[in-house]
Amino acid sequence: MARPRIGDVAERAGVSKTAVSFAFNQPEHLNTMTRERILAAAEELGYRPSPIARRLASRRTQQVGLVVPQSTHDIFANPFLPELIRGIGDVCDAQGIAVVVVPPVHGSIATAIKEALVDGLILLGLESGHPELAQLQRSGLPVVALDVEHWDGASVIAIDDVAGAREAATHLAELGHRDVGVVLIAQHPDTPLDEHHGVSARRLAGIRSGFAAAGAGDATLRIVSAPVSEEGGRAAFEALAEGLLPTAVMTMSDVTAIGVMNAALDAGLTLPADLSVVGFDDVPAAAWVTPRLTTVHQPIREKGRLAALRLIDAIQSGEGRAHTREVLPTRLAVRGSTARARTNDHLPMAEIA
Amino acid sequence: MARPRIGDVAERAGVSKTAVSFAFNQPEHLNTMTRERILAAAEELGYRPSPIARRLASRRTQQVGLVVPQSTHDIFANPFLPELIRGIGDVCDAQGIAVVVVPPVHGSIATAIKEALVDGLILLGLESGHPELAQLQRSGLPVVALDVEHWDGASVIAIDDVAGAREAATHLAELGHRDVGVVLIAQHPDTPLDEHHGVSARRLAGIRSGFAAAGAGDATLRIVSAPVSEEGGRAAFEALAEGLLPTAVMTMSDVTAIGVMNAALDAGLTLPADLSVVGFDDVPAAAWVTPRLTTVHQPIREKGRLAALRLIDAIQSGEGRAHTREVLPTRLAVRGSTARARTNDHLPMAEIA
């Protein structure tokens, strides 16, 4: 007693396979009585159309993939991702399209993409030059890339990283900070400092420009990098605390900033008096911690929504649409985690050792 | 110039379709030279095996679904979900299995399941009696159900909700709390109080039992319900603050508890002196807020891991395995958000109005 197939239902109802297909997909093309008879036969047999077969024949998987550069475990350590997915879901849920996360398979993003059961992809955290992704261009699969300067054959949704970071840096400069730790994004724990992800590079440029514009071009930036997670933030604090602690720390994500704050608090510091901390993203948790996190707000859910919209449009239009680049606004949300820079003698290293 | 198919590659390489299939899937069955020739032909043509066709023929989608009772937008408002997915991902990533979230389609979970492109399902937040899900039993699709008493034809991974809630209630009772708000889970904003989700019901029983066991059987429980989100927690606080504020609030999730805390702080209360708050789950954010949230810890990632393990086992064994029920331990993580109950006159309602 194998799973009943469409032919079994057709036979039992005394009609063709086509009629059965119609009964499920285009009932209006069928006489009411015939349809009832077919559905009854299907019910008796416990028939359920095979989703895969249906998708093969219709050439639509009804799924879109969200390609991420790290394992599910690592990438979901950042509350940014759930927020992004909420936005994507707003659009996809309404259309009955499923969202599947596509992490690397055995370290290979290209392999993961090859095997993904999707009609299109949203790319997160990938750079255009990525060697593994050349074939993706040729595949003709609709793609929307997030947070890149440009992506061949794809629409792009981005934010102005430089401006966002610059605003944050200016804020710190105006508070008198001249010795600032900067925590970049480490994809792998041992990424060399000079070849960083485009996002890190752009924001770093923005930071430099912000200090310069505020007449603090001589400010010291102590650059480290860490995985994007609370633990990563803690590790970054430890690294920065090995020398004389800077008066402020800027991060590329709120979860990292929260890790820095937690490590600082554990070390006995008072925030923000002893250390100012700036995040990036403005995830919900940024407003839950104490002190409330000063951070560069970006419209994460809107970004997801827009990405899904553009992708679905590209899928439905058969790749005909022009590729656009849309830049969403950021703004600095000044909250409680930033204050005037302490004078260095206020905090002897002994205190945090 | 349509997408090249396996036949095109076969023709170009002068071999059969079977040989091409072998070249990609079982290279060892082929002479090295032949294989090279086939792969070269594929490369020249830009051929990439169709994932859907491949999945249809092999009768494996290489995907598992996580069925959730609410929209992507709503369900991802709870940090519990990302943590669960991290656990599921630990297992699935390693096996090249993709995880797809399956929210209701037009409000129907049954429809969503019918159309899901999966080899098996993990069920979250569903109750066994769910009328829509009867056909799921018959479909023969491997299933693992989370947090239910029992599920026909499925393995179950659960925690001891009663014991967890009881421990939390005892803790509050010992701190002198006799007037306690309880925030249950509202699936829909207007769920009647008497027909709650099994999880809510079990935990409520545990709470009652905890107060009774501590000799505080006379404690007043003010029961409200709210969506599981920070906003839901805030709404619950507002509802509870309409009368005389209880001395403590127990919730079914940390995110709700955080909402309660935030609303209380916004109202000018001091925590935990004016109000004790207890969460459930112990998501990472519970340890980031101030005061640190006292909460019932459950091993969320482990739950996800175990669910994925059992599901994949069921898939691979052809449904042959016996169905088990595994109960994971909980423990009360006492942190800073609970303290001795205030005396009621300490907090005139005017103060929070």
Next chain:
DNA sequence: TCGCTTCGCTAAACCGGTTCACTAAATCGG
């Protein structure tokens, strides 16, 4: 040298649906 196994590859069936081209019967306008 003979029979048996292994190697390398193929033809055909199969996975389970959708869709195109077409027909017979019923309906309709004039």
Next chain:
DNA sequence: CCGATTTAGTGAACCGGTTTAGCGAAGCGA
């Protein structure tokens, strides 16, 4: 009452692969 549509349904081709059964040639032990 006639030709033109519409309705209801069919058969065959198709989506794009995998897999089973088997075949000829080469290798091997006796």
